[in-house]
């Protein structure tokens with residue numbers, strides 16, 4: 001519901017990120033790297049509330065797709081769905097509470113505009129929702145299913161992996177559910193805890209026959225979602241929920257597509273390749289700026305965008321040029337998608353590599369859930385100065401984790417790893 | 427802090443006043459037990475229904491009152507702490523549904539087993555958790571019932587298997603617990619709770635089938651509070667007769683706002699299970715006053731009038747209170763005295779929950795696996811390692 005959205009997005013309006021990166025030139029255990037801004041005490045309440053672990057960086061406005069409008073990420077998703085319903089009479093949208101706009105407001109107004117037979121609520125039954133979507137798609141409808149949170153996609157895992165993904169192959173191309181798109185809010189949000197924070201892309205990346213896509217911004221979200229809907233394969237479209245409101249750009253009003261399986265080089269560079277997707281792109285951009293400023297290291301930042309099938313060529317070309325690769329994602333390291341990239345790059349570019357490939361992840365390798373258990377702790381690990389208002393001093397300055405993990409903030413942490421990858425360069 | 431102290435003071439002052447008033451009347455003046463006509467349950471695949479003429483003693487009444495009032499006050503305090511941002515993350519409140527938890531508990535034994543979803547604060551209390559432990563769990567402190575690591579949705583205590591976040595997932599677990607009861611021949615029953623929204627998940631039906639197939643002592647209870655998040659029952663269920671949805675499983679539809687109805691029906695259901703007749707289903711018709719979770723004001727999909735109407739006409743606490751007063755089972759002053767002491771308990775617990783320290787860093791990674799020797803866990807960067815023990 002609307003309200004849930006408000007709850008979720010609160011605090012994600014990131015105008016402020018980590019304000020002070022310590023001058024420490026040494027990276028020993030990262031301990032001296034990050035210093036909390038001394039001014040954090042004097043920040044206003046609202047500033048403190050809005051601090052996140054990243055700063056959203058909009059892309060330059062694109063005009064090739066016609067007139068644009070200011071939209072945040074959830075509005076750009078709505079706009080894509082709106083275009084689809086308008087242009088494709090077979091398109092239907094369904095999911096838990098979507099007729100009222102959905103938890104994150106992505107479908108607001110669509111039922112009223114296109115009717116309740118095209119935008120409708122389902123009962124609470126994820127396995128049913130996806131199975132139903134496969135059936136609708138195989139019979140010719142453009143089926144767009146919403147799973148309320150990526151964390152709740154698992155009851156539908158079987159339908160996705162065994163039914164959707166294998167339909168075309170096992171029928172010798174007689175049947176397919178390529179018209180199916182599954183959307184789900186994804187990733188960390190700071191206070192989501194166990195069941196509202198997960199980044200499960202790697203589970204699905206193991207499964208040939210489906211496509212997995214994650215956008216970094218409103219413009220990319222709309223273009224990529226429209227591509228997923230048009231694509232003749234079942235697609236899972238994960239939407240970084242922390243960006244729903246925090247990310248605002250000028251988004252083309254009309255339909256346009258951004259090709260799948262094509263990585264986007266968001267910043268060119270020559271010394272090291274940084275690969276990420278979703279929210280983490282913004283962290284990487286910040287790291288790249290920092291590397292340039294502090295180390296004179298030039299980073300090439302690549303947004304993978306499509307996790308499956310991924311753009312090996314763009315990444316490898318870049319690594320051939322730079323000789324170094326750092327991949328960072330929110331999901332746990334073990335079995336994470338970085339491992340797949342790393343292994344392919346090792347194979348393709350072994351002789352070009354100047355340093356071991358580094359993976360980094362936002363939270364913990366054994367289990368991201370681990371730190372998400374306690375909303376306060378997960379908040380801490382995600383954000384430099386979140387809304388611990390009442391007892392801020394104790395929690396924030398004197399909190400044991402703060403003391404012992406002074407580098408538990410993300411940009412500096414990645415930066416620190418980057419220093420090891422690029423050490424001979426500076 | 428100041429308000430806290432003044433509340434405590436006010437509470438003491440009131441209590442003194444109340445004591446003085448109560449002592450003007452001796453307990454011997456009160457009716458020690460009375461008989462009540464309660465609403466008849468609708469039944470499915472049953473020959474008999476639970477009794478409609480039931481007896482409640484004064485002591486039982488006072489106890490139900492106190493427990494329901496404690497749950498209500500605890501939830502209202504949680505609401506307040508949430509708004510002060512002392513409680514973070516997800517928080518689903520139970521106010522309005524108190525008669526369900528209290529009635530169920532009055533119909534089974536503490537040695538029986540219970541599992542529910544994320545709306546778990548009330549059950550944690552009736553199953554034996556203390557207000558302090560619950561509040562401290564809500565604020566994520568060491569003294570919390572799950573050591574401050576579970577939060578609102580994940581609370582556990584003896585014979586209470588949680589506190590589960592994934593809608594519907596707890597129900598097959600409850601059937602498994604029922605199998606254990608049967609296997610151990612301990613004459614215990616297992617109660618699995620789920621919402622009207624959860625009732626549409628496929629696993630619920632898988633659990634029904636297994637429980638009926640193997641005649642397990644399982645009581646499946648659907649707390650029908652009319653909404654699953656923003657979707658009303660009519661918009662999500664082909665049949666809103668939740669008590670019949672076990673098809674081949676006997677069922678009862680119960681007034682979930684009346685603690686006595688819930689108690690009688692639960693006793694009936696437990697007897698059914700203990701007699702070896704297999705599982706039974708109950709639908710408790712109830713209502714949640716708060717929105718779905720703290721982020722939902724709860725008025726975009728239902729009217730304020732609807733909420734007011736339920737509050738005014740079928741509030742479970744008022745219903746019990748009226749019964750007790752009109753049957754001379756208690757005095758207003760005495761109930762007020764209970765209110766005051768409940769309020770004090772809540773205030774003390776809140777005080778504890780806001781001052782108790784958070785779990786220490788060393789515990790952050792514990793309990794991932796069972797392991798004899800500590801396991802090393804990577805911290806937020808590759809250089810920091812944490813120890814994990816279980």
Ligand SMILES: Cc1ncc(C[n+]2csc(CCOP(=O)(O)OP(=O)(O)O)c2C)c(N)n1
Nearest residue numbers: 152545591592593621622623624653654655
């Ligand atoms: C598998 C799964 N899907 C979706 C959710 C999100 N969700 C949490 S509670 C809820 C509504 C459940 O309603 P109901 O079963 O009636 O219980 P109530 O909240 O009314 O107590 C939803 C959709 C979830 N937690 N798990």
Ligand SMILES: [Mg+2]
Nearest residue numbers: 621622653654
């Ligand atoms: Mg409900």
